[in-house]
Amino acid sequence: DAKTTQPPSMDCAEGRAANLPCNHSTISGNEYVYWYRQIHSQGPQYIIHGLKNNETNEMASLIITEDRKSSTLILPHATLRDTAVYYCIVVNDYKLSFGAGTTVTVRA
Amino acid sequence: DTAVSQTPKYLVTQMGNDKSIKCEQNLGHDTMYWYKQDSKKFLKIMFSYNNKELIINETVPNRFSPKSPDKAHLNLHINSLELGDSAVYFCASSQDIGGLDTQYFGPGTRLTVL
Numbered sequence: 001d002a003k004t005t006q007p008p009s010m011d012c013a014e015g016r017a018a019n020l021p022c023n024h025s026t027i028s029g030n031e032y033v034y035w036y037r038q039i040h041s042q043g044p045q046y047i048i049h050g051l052k053n054n055e056t057n058e059m060a061s062l063i064i065t066e067d068r069k070s071s072t073l074i075l076p077h078a079t080l081r082d083t084a085v086y087y088c089i090v091v092n093d094y095k096l097s098f099g100a101g102t103t104v105t106v107r108a
Numbered sequence: 109d110t111a112v113s114q115t116p117k118y119l120v121t122q123m124g125n126d127k128s129i130k131c132e133q134n135l136g137h138d139t140m141y142w143y144k145q146d147s148k149k150f151l152k153i154m155f156s157y158n159n160k161e162l163i164i165n166e167t168v169p170n171r172f173s174p175k176s177p178d179k180a181h182l183n184l185h186i187n188s189l190e191l192g193d194s195a196v197y198f199c200a201s202s203q204d205i206g207g208l209d210t211q212y213f214g215p216g217t218r219l220t221v222l
Contacts, residue, residue, distance in 0.1 A: 042213075043215055044151065044213045045213070046212070094164075095153050096153065098150065098152070099150075
């Protein structure tokens with residue numbers, strides 16, 4: 001699997017959009033970008049995934065650059081309950097390999 | 109209804125003991141996994157089973173033995189526990205094998221070896 005690089009931490013104001021970057025410059029053509037998050041003391045939770053096109057669901061939006069070397073997860077209106085570690089994972093079918101992720105703290 | 113459940117939630121034991129962690133999923137999925145999250149918070153896959161067949165074994169010591177009595181259950185038995193086994197163990201399930209199918213995680217079992 002291609003490796004990903006994420007900032008270790010970021011803060012976000014409640015009610016504002018949170019933009020979480022992820023670099024995956026060695027991604028290959030058949031690898032997807034997946035995002036999971038882990039709220040403190042809980043199991044990871046799936047958020048969204050994409051291959052080439054931008055994706056949106058009820059939780060978030062995923063913007064993938066045209067060259068696919070980076071992506072951004074957008075939480076449109078962050079709430080205190082969105083405080084968690086967010087993992088960007090590049091997957092080619094075999095398994096999920098979690099990195100260190102980005103610790104996002106949403107502040108009131 | 110809990111989709112993926114694990115028991116116990118907490119497990120404290122002495123070095124050298126043998127212990128088991130149980131996992132059950134009611135999602136009707138064919139694939140189940142065990143992950144380990146150590147003190148540095150890295151989450152690593154240990155095993156995956158598909159239809160009761162072992163698919164992934166990530167060079168885990170053979171003191172760890174998964175058992176899948178049926179598709180809905182994947183238990184983890186650990187022999188001769190060591191201090192380094194202290195971690196949070198997460199069970200997960202997905203419909204198909206591999207990372208491309210959404211995985212649903214249980215709440216975790218915090219194992220402390222004294």
